[in-house]
Amino acid sequence: CATTPGFYLFKATKYPEIKSLMKPDPRLVWIVIMMLLSQLAALYLVKDLHWKWVIFWAYVFGNCLNHSMTLAIHEVSHNFAFGHNKSLWNRWFGILANLPIGIPYSVSFKRYHMDHHRYLGADGIDVDIPTDFEGWFFCTTFRKFIWVVLQPFFYAFRPLFINRKPISSLEIINTSVQITFNITIYYVFGVKSLVYMLAASLLGLGLHPISGHFIAEHYMFLKGHETYSYYGPLNFLTFNVGYHNEHHDFPNIPGKNLPLVSKGLNMYSGV
Template sequence: MGNRVGREDYEWVYTDQPHADRRKEILAKYPEIKSLMGPDQRLKWIVCMMVGIQFLAFYLVKDLDWKWVLFWTYAFGSCINHSMTLAIHEISHNTAFGNSKAMWNRYFAMFANLPIGLPYSASFKRYHLDHHRYLGGDGIDVDIPTDFEGWFFCTRLRKFVWIILQPLFYAVRPLCINPKPVSQLELTNVAVQLCFDVLLYWTWGAKPMVYMLAGSMLGMGLHPISGHFIAEHYMFLKGHETYSYYGCLNLLTFNVGYHNEHHDFPSIPGRRLPLVKKIAPEYYDDLPQYTSWVRVLYDFITDDTLSPYSRIKRKLKGEVKQEIGRSLAPPGQWPWGVAAAVCSSDMDTRPDSLEGVLKVLSADPDGSCAAGRMRVSCRQRGNGNSETELYSNTTASNKNGSF
């Protein structure tokens, strides 16, 4: 249990991530895949059902003995709550109501967030799109463990503890790697969640609160479903940074196991990702894949060549712009007081310069423009209601601008 892992650094590469080029190649060969893009009309009803099930569980556990509260917390609540986090992942790609109703997706994600107990959805949206666009990007992709995690959790016992503490590190990591100003949506998310938690405690007492919060922590820690955290991008085979899983737990996780397919086509809802593999099998059948997330957890702990450092990392080419610069005009001369451009998560193209942003924004005086599958909206300076800030320069990880 005390053997140290051999890795002392990340796997640094100087190549682009593979998903953009593969996406372009697949679409050229199978243009019908575009028909799979767009909202999943079933998603909103499935999420409502899951939230309702947890509300019923809150009521049922309030009179149970504590031993049964803890049992059902791990056996049932942890599964539902982890599944809810992946529902929020789906909604972050605007697959509930589509890009034309982007804010509906944001508020619906807050609704899905309620049984998790901790405000999560608004921040997840902001950072997750960075993960797609800048996969492995140094200082940008907060899915990659910090240097401290790689240095300290370097033995089997420590890796075991690290897996248990995954929820903590996922919460703290953005503050260490890529802190962003708090947005109005994040404040709203916190306020809504706190009101719900207080109401739950005041109505039914401490047991539902423990069931809810402990279920979230346990479900994202040492749990069979949490194997996807490691399975998705940890480098079990040298040179491969994204892996798919085709096992039965996809039924509980909105097909997040189809991870190569998801990164190639993030605008396709999880329910339709198996169709991507079916249409273009030659692009996926020969890629490394998993059949068991439990085995992934076991191998990660026991294999002395694996650690939190087992991630591919790349330097970015050019600066990442989170606010439109002031070089083209003083702030007061920007149309409608535009401070930032907001891009949806499934656009096929995006402006790659500030001039391009202005051109798109000026096409429609109400600040909401469409060009092909791209939707660009704008916000007034300081109100923070953007979905995600525009990244104006290309990077090593993605040159065609797809998420």
């Protein structure tokens, strides 16, 4: 669905009922905890497997879980776990959700992602959007394939080159907690569990079907259409991030309510 940002926001001006959807999602806390416990169980189960099975399960199972967790962190960055009046609780919870991913980024993601919403597509500010260099260099089929494989690295390092911010105390805490967790996994379960955890994140955010939403969200296939929405079954694993036009028009509505945005407004307006 290729609508421009503001499409649903324009329609909602006539329907103030939309504000009833702007509330925290208490289920988010329990879902994150269950995913964290599931990944801890997986770390235990893979510790004695052959290396080929470690990588296999990292790609087939671990990456789906870790990718889903990154979208949970996205929800938490919008304060949907505990509400806007407990923003610090959300930051601490994001650090907890970050643990099975292996790479500290929850606090940094919050800081840069808010710029993405305020300045969508603005060069030098919005680091969620590929740079001009990426668009120029990765212009062939093979180079695009390499770009997809390395997508996690571009997301990680793009802010350092485009819009670097001073390191905050919470980012230092996020990094310290994550390093401590990784070392603990290594000493308790062994190197295979640590590799499984890191591979699950790198593979799950790169060349994998679930990563298709990265391309669908912010790649301008039609001039003037900076975001797209996807309404398929993968939304079940990604906290409805596919409803991306709706999300950008209403960033205060949690993922679980985004399907109600398009459904409700289309119904009210007779579309």
